[in-house]
Each structure stands twice: as structure tokens, then as C-alpha cells.
Amino acid sequence: MRLLTARLSARRRSRFAGPVVLMFALLLTGGLYTALSPASADDATSSDTDTVAKGRELFLVGCSTCHGKNGEGVDSTTGWYGPPLVGVGAASVDFQVGTGRMPLAAPGPQGADRRHVYTDEEVEALAAFVASLGPGPVVPSEEEYSPDAIPEDEREEAIVRGGEFFRTNCTACHNFAASGGALPGGKYAPTLQGVEPKHVYEAMLTGPQQMPVFSDEVLKPEEKRQIIAYLRNLEESPAYGGAQLGSYGPVSEGMAAWVFGIGACVAFAVWIASHTARSTRKGAKA
Amino acid sequence: MSTNAKAAVKPAKPSKIGAAANYADERTGMAGLAKKQIRKVFPDHWSFMLGEIALWSFVVLLITGVFLSLWYKPSMAEVVYNGSYDALRGLHMSEAYASTLDISFDVRAGLLMRQMHHWAAMLFIAAMFVHLIRVFVTGAFRKPREINWLIGGVLLLLGILEGFAGYSLPDDLLSGTGLRIADGLVKATPVVGTYMSFFLFGGEFPGDLIIPRLYIAHVLLIPGLLLALIGAHMMLLVYQKHTQWPGPGRTNENVVGYPMMPIYAAKAGGYFFVVFGITALMGGLMSINPVWRFGPYNPAEVTAGSQPDWYMGVAEGLLRIFPGWETSIFGVTATWSVIIPGQIAPMLILTGILFYPFIEAWITGDKSEHHLLERPRNAPNRTAFLAAMMTFYGLLWAAGGNDILAVLFNLNLNHITYFMRVAIFVLPPLAFWLARRWCISLQRSDEAKLLHGYETGVIMRSPDGGYSERHAPISAEEAYTLMARDEEKVYEAPAGTDLNGVAARKVRVMQLRSKASKYWFGDNIRKPTREQLEEARAHAEHELAIQDGHTNGHSNGHADGHSNGDGRQPVRSGSHAAPAAIEGRSSTDPGSSEK
Numbered sequence A: 001m002r003l004l005t006a007r008l009s010a011r012r013r014s015r016f017a018g019p020v021v022l023m024f025a026l027l028l029t030g031g032l033y034t035a036l037s038p039a040s041a042d043d044a045t046s047s048d049t050d051t052v053a054k055g056r057e058l059f060l061v062g063c064s065t066c067h068g069k070n071g072e073g074v075d076s077t078t079g080w081y082g083p084p085l086v087g088v089g090a091a092s093v094d095f096q097v098g099t100g101r102m103p104l105a106a107p108g109p110q111g112a113d114r115r116h117v118y119t120d121e122e123v124e125a126l127a128a129f130v131a132s133l134g135p136g137p138v139v140p141s142e143e144e145y146s147p148d149a150i151p152e153d154e155r156e157e158a159i160v161r162g163g164e165f166f167r168t169n170c171t172a173c174h175n176f177a178a179s180g181g182a183l184p185g186g187k188y189a190p191t192l193q194g195v196e197p198k199h200v201y202e203a204m205l206t207g208p209q210q211m212p213v214f215s216d217e218v219l220k221p222e223e224k225r226q227i228i229a230y231l232r233n234l235e236e237s238p239a240y241g242g243a244q245l246g247s248y249g250p251v252s253e254g255m256a257a258w259v260f261g262i263g264a265c266v267a268f269a270v271w272i273a274s275h276t277a278r279s280t281r282k283g284a285k286a
Numbered sequence B: 001m002s003t004n005a006k007a008a009v010k011p012a013k014p015s016k017i018g019a020a021a022n023y024a025d026e027r028t029g030m031a032g033l034a035k036k037q038i039r040k041v042f043p044d045h046w047s048f049m050l051g052e053i054a055l056w057s058f059v060v061l062l063i064t065g066v067f068l069s070l071w072y073k074p075s076m077a078e079v080v081y082n083g084s085y086d087a088l089r090g091l092h093m094s095e096a097y098a099s100t101l102d103i104s105f106d107v108r109a110g111l112l113m114r115q116m117h118h119w120a121a122m123l124f125i126a127a128m129f130v131h132l133i134r135v136f137v138t139g140a141f142r143k144p145r146e147i148n149w150l151i152g153g154v155l156l157l158l159g160i161l162e163g164f165a166g167y168s169l170p171d172d173l174l175s176g177t178g179l180r181i182a183d184g185l186v187k188a189t190p191v192v193g194t195y196m197s198f199f200l201f202g203g204e205f206p207g208d209l210i211i212p213r214l215y216i217a218h219v220l221l222i223p224g225l226l227l228a229l230i231g232a233h234m235m236l237l238v239y240q241k242h243t244q245w246p247g248p249g250r251t252n253e254n255v256v257g258y259p260m261m262p263i264y265a266a267k268a269g270g271y272f273f274v275v276f277g278i279t280a281l282m283g284g285l286m287s288i289n290p291v292w293r294f295g296p297y298n299p300a301e302v303t304a305g306s307q308p309d310w311y312m313g314v315a316e317g318l319l320r321i322f323p324g325w326e327t328s329i330f331g332v333t334a335t336w337s338v339i340i341p342g343q344i345a346p347m348l349i350l351t352g353i354l355f356y357p358f359i360e361a362w363i364t365g366d367k368s369e370h371h372l373l374e375r376p377r378n379a380p381n382r383t384a385f386l387a388a389m390m391t392f393y394g395l396l397w398a399a400g401g402n403d404i405l406a407v408l409f410n411l412n413l414n415h416i417t418y419f420m421r422v423a424i425f426v427l428p429p430l431a432f433w434l435a436r437r438w439c440i441s442l443q444r445s446d447e448a449k450l451l452h453g454y455e456t457g458v459i460m461r462s463p464d465g466g467y468s469e470r471h472a473p474i475s476a477e478e479a480y481t482l483m484a485r486d487e488e489k490v491y492e493a494p495a496g497t498d499l500n501g502v503a504a505r506k507v508r509v510m511q512l513r514s515k516a517s518k519y520w521f522g523d524n525i526r527k528p529t530r531e532q533l534e535e536a537r538a539h540a541e542h543e544l545a546i547q548d549g550h551t552n553g554h555s556n557g558h559a560d561g562h563s564n565g566d567g568r569q570p571v572r573s574g575s576h577a578a579p580a581a582i583e584g585r586s587s588t589d590p591g592s593s594e595k
């Protein structure tokens, strides 16, 4: 059975199968989206102006001290400075505010503090406002990032390919098990476990901080989705070998060998040597 | 003398086993040999079992390794993976990697065996290290055991090489990254580096020969050498007999402990099951080297957390913190940042370990045989040197995992590097100094115990209102143990006229040696002489007599089993420390026969 699916999947990988299936999938989901999406195009523009206005208000209160009133950025020598946001796009705002990085709590090498200050609507409004400053990457739609949108019979192959993309593009910073890694200068690539698929997608799209931008030319949208599918598989697959020891690789394994292994062996050695055949053990010394 | 003699001489009815043993004996004459070994005496102390951890984990390695070799395919031929692990199915990979995945997911108990094998490998080398530390710090490497020390050092080196070869076998991303670094080390050799690398890998790295080659080294060559050396190690141990801690009844001429049969064999055999159980538990409960997560080796990939196994951590650390020095001479580039940490430093450390006994013997000028161990405090420089080396090792170890430290403790990677660059020069000497001072103060406290007794915790108030703590003499056993130290002789370079005609170079060596020897023993507290001890005892008796006069009602307070009030020590027969068996040492005392 397994052999059969493997052979099938090998055939599926023929030159045309992929694009054709993808076209169908896109057409289908696209059609469904336009049919089911609540807001029509005209509605969107009128409600957009409202959202932008609301976003502008929020921005003036929460963000302008660092990013300037019109997102032009504030340059200062004291370090309280925010880069210009013109052209960073809605995706960047959604990522930065959605993951709780922005508004930045305090200057430091990296905004890690996950304070969620804004509601989803407010984030949307902020994103709309920043997007109105200049064109940039838009917030991805659910079927772009959600691994659930991958057809059932292609999921396994998507995970395999996602794994390849992940190992080639991401593990250098984020570690093989996506448990994070250090970067020079006190910066670090955070763990990707528990990060929402949307934010993973946006991170690739906008490249926060040290992370490179993986534009759609570098990693096609469906490849990004495959990476997300792999990450979810990584999270959901059982811990085959037992306790994962943080998934940090040989360093934590070595630690465990010394602490648990040698520790237990020495404890037993002490125990065995102290249980002697002597009549009483009092005064048994060295 | 032996307490278990009853069991041994009990007449037994000829059983089937007995008959078989008889049959074998009549044809091989083994009984005579075996009888002698059965009566072999082993002293008892937990630290003497550390080497056993290494021995037993080696046995676990042999068992699990043979299991793995039944399924592992040492081939770098490309195959398409079709096993049970979904997330890699359909990928192209080497047969070695695919078979490792099969062992992990499709062979019954395969993952358990792989993990046991790997945990046992970590334990094997770790146990050799702690065993080496024990031997070092107790001076057990001194004459006549230098050869066994050398064998131990070579075993350690071979164990590390064996582990590295094993680590490379699965041909996953970590294996490949490790081999890449090894390739870099080889290539860094000036002039011949590239040729050596081509020779090793059979062409351009990675080629398709390295895994089969490492496999032969891993399952045949190095295990064979290890087995032979372990055999030699044990035979020397049996021949020279085990060292022991000094104590009443234990001298340089005997061994006090338990006979091989049945007590020691039961203990050692039981310990095998303990070590086996611990590796089985670790293999069953803790993930190690989850190769399916690393993916097949691909020279274009790398992952954060790429580290070697812990025993290579020091080399890794040195590589990581070394500044990027490089010089170019006549078109040949010497990459110091690889040559020094990767080639020169490990060799220096290894030769240092191997030759230590000879260096120390040269300084102390000690040519006598030692079967009694030395307490760490009584050799302050040796202990301090160990403390310094352990600090050095620990720092480099931490440097090898600098990225993990940075993530776990929110540190700055660069700061760790700067810190380590300074720390490896500053902290080891500091550790040396601290450990040395500590040892010497422990010697002082021993001396105080011998001359003034131990602190009883009983506070005395004198008639004029002063307070003092009462000291009571220590037991005869303890005093004996404390006094069982070698007399120390500082080497003096011959002076003046004696040196006429001696080459200047030789004189300089003598003077250096004399200086080293002075430093070696210089600050040690001499052990008290007989006169000092006798005077101290007279003093104590006098003191106690006076004090008892004042504190009649408290006479029980200080008599806690060590002193019966008049300060005289009843020399108790060693009822509670009765040695189970004593064996003479024929090497130093040819007259006394083994019992």
C-alpha cells in the first residue's frame, strides 16, 4: 500500500501534474473566496477609509513617538528611534503588532516582549493605516498560509518538500527543531514553536530584524505554505525518541549524559561500596 | 583471615556442573590458575568503581553495536527513502542515512538500540574521564603504574576517535557537518593538507568512500584495539594489584579488601546490570541524535545547534573562540585559527596527559613504589593542577556550546567569546591558587587534629570567666591514617665544587629541578615527628586532667566514644573494620606469599 502511494506520488511529481493541480486549487479556492467573502469590493473601500482613520488615531497615540506622525521614522541619538514605516506594508504591521513585538517596550537589541496591547480589529486598522502610507506586502489570506488549505492527498509531499525548504533556508538560524538559535551581537532567532501560521508567513514576507526577506521570487507562496505545513508537522509529531531535552542538539545531550548518566552511575557506586560485608559499618572510612 | 572461608571449603556433592568443571580442569589445568584468581583481593571504595562504568558501558556498546551492524548499510549510494517516516518519504539520500532511519522506525527495538548505543558511548568516554581524574588526584599513576596510565590515556584517545567515527556513520546533517570540520582540520595542514584530505576521502569531500572507511574503523579496527588495550589494562591491574587508601592494617605491602569470589564478583557483576539498566533507561526515555530531524547530509545546509558530541566540545570551543589569524608565506597560507586550536592544542593536551607521571616523578625525584593512595590534600600542586585543568576544560566546553548558552541565558554571543578569551588565561591559574591554598589549610587542620585533637564542641568556662573549646584526642585509627604519608624530600642541586666538570647545561637542568621541587613541597605541612606526637599526648593528658577537675559533672560530654576521659586511647582491635581478606604484594615484598 505504502509502495503504491509512493509510486503515485512519484508520478504526481511529473512536470505538469504540479502546476495543473495548483491551478485547479487556486481557481477553486479563489472562486470560493470571492463568493463567500463577506465584503464586496465597494464596501471594502468605504470601510477601508474608516479603518485607516481609526488606525491613524491609534498610530498617533501608540506609535508616533518612535515612528513619527506619518510613519516617517524618528532619528535620535538617544536610541529611542523607530525606522520609517512607509512601504513596509500591512503584513509587517500585522506581524510586528500581532506577535506583540510592537509597540516596543524598551530599547534593546531586539523586541521580544510579547505584550498584546491591541485587539485584532485595532491591529487591522493600524495595518491599513501603514499600508496607506505606501504600497508594501499585504496581509496574507488564510488559504495562502494555512496548511489545512493543502489538499489532503498532497499534504504528505508538501510536508516533505517543506522540510527541505526549511532545512535549506531556516535551520541555520532557527535550529533543526525550530527551537531557536543565537545570532551575533546579542540577537537571536526565536523558537518557531507555537507561532501562528499567519505570522510565520508574514515573517518570511517581511524579514524582521536580522532575518532575510524571503520574497515570492525566492520562496513561492506555496513553498512558504509547505514550510508552515512542515513546522506544524514537527510540532504535532510524537517525540519518537523520548524526552527531547530542549531539542538543542548534542550540547543538551552531553549535559544529560553527565548529569543523569554519570550521576546515577556514581550514586550506585557509592551505594554498592557502602554496603559492605562488614558486621557493622560504623567507622568505615576511606 | 578470610571471613568467607567457610563457604569455600564446604564439601559439595559432585553436581553436574562440578563434573563438567572437573572435566575441563583435567584437560586444561585451569583450576590452579583460577584458584589463585578467585582469591584475588580487591579493596573497596566507591571511587574504585569509576573505571568499571567505562568497562561496562563498553560491553553495552559491543552488544548494541553488533545489533546495529545487522541492519546498518555503510554505503553512500543514493536511494529514495520509502520507509515509515512520513516527513522524509520520497527524498533522495545515502543508503547509510536510509538504513539509520530504518533502524529507527522499522526495526523492532531499533531506536532503543540506537539510543542505548549513543548514550553508552557518551557514558563510556565520560566514565574514562572521571576514572582518570580519580587516578590522577590520588596519585595512583605513580610507580609502578605508569604503563597502565599510558594505556589509559591511549584508551581515552581511541574512545574519542571511535565516538567520532560512530557519530559520522548515520550520514545525517550533523554527521556531515562534523566531517566537514574534520576535513577542514586536515586541509589546514600547511602544504600537504589538501593531499591528505583527498587521500582520506578518496577524492573531493565528501565523495562516496568515507562512510565505508569509517565503518571499518568503527566496527573492526578501533574496537579491536580497544579490546586488546582494555585486556592489557586489566591484566596489569591484576598483576600489580589494586591500590588502596591508607588505614590501620593497610600498608604498602598488602591489599585489604574482598576476595574476587564471591563478594567482589557479585559487586562488580551487579554493577554491570546497574550500568546496563541506566543506559537502557536513558535509551528508552531520552532522545539522542534524532537523525530524522536533521535530514540527510546536504553540503548547502547547516543548522543552529550543530555541535559535536560532548567529548569533542573542547576542540569545538577552542575553534570557536580563536581569533581569525592567518599568515601567508611564499604563497602557502597557514590558517592559524584552525592549526593551533585544531591540531596543535589537542596534541599538546594529549602529550601532557600521557607524560604527566614522568614529569611529576622528575620533579619529586621519587623512585619508590606506591601502593597506598595519596589523599588529594597531601599533594597540593597535583590537586591544584587538576583543578586548573578542569577549569580550562570546563571553560572551553562552555565556549563550544556558546550559542546554546546565549539562547538559554539571554547572553550576547560576542560577549561570551570575549569573556572566554580572557577567562581561559585568568581562571585556571586562579583555580590553581585556590585549590593549592585549600589543600594546605586542610593539611593544617590534619596537623591540628594530630597534635591538639579534634574540636569536641564542648565549651569550657574557666574560673576567671574565659571560654575555650575542649579538644579531645582523635582515635588511634584516625591518627594512623593521618600519619600514613610519605616523608618528603626536596631535591637539592649539588652546589659549588661538586659541580666541577659538569656541563653547564646539566647544571641548569639540576637547578631548575631543584626549584621545581622546592615549589612542589615548599608549603606543605610536614607530618609531625614522633617526639611532637608524644609531647602532644602528654600535654593533652595534662590538660584533660585539669579540665576534668573543674567539670566533674560533665565528664560524659567529651567522652563520646573517642576518649575515656583520661585521654588514653584504647587501641581497639579492628572489630568494626575487620578486613575480609588480606593479600601480600609480591612485587615489593617477595618473602610474603599471597594468602
Ligand code: HEM
Residues within 6 Å of the ligand: B058, B061, B062, B064, B065, B066, B068, B069, B070, B072, B100, B103, B114, B117, B118, B121, B124, B159, B162, B163, B164, B165, B166, B167, B168, B169, B170, B218, B219, B223, B226, B288, B289
Ligand atoms: C567503543 C566504543 C564505541 C563507541 C564510542 C561508539 C559510538 C557510536 C556512536 C556515537 C554512534 C552514532 C549513533 C547514532 O546513530 O546516534 C555509533 C553508531 C554505530 N556503531 Fe558504534 N560505538 C562503539 C562501538 C561499536 C561497536 C563495537 C560496533 C559493532 C560491532 C558498533 C557499531 C555501530 C554501528 C553499526 C553504528 C551505526 C548505526 C547508527 O548510526 O544508527 N559500534 N557508534
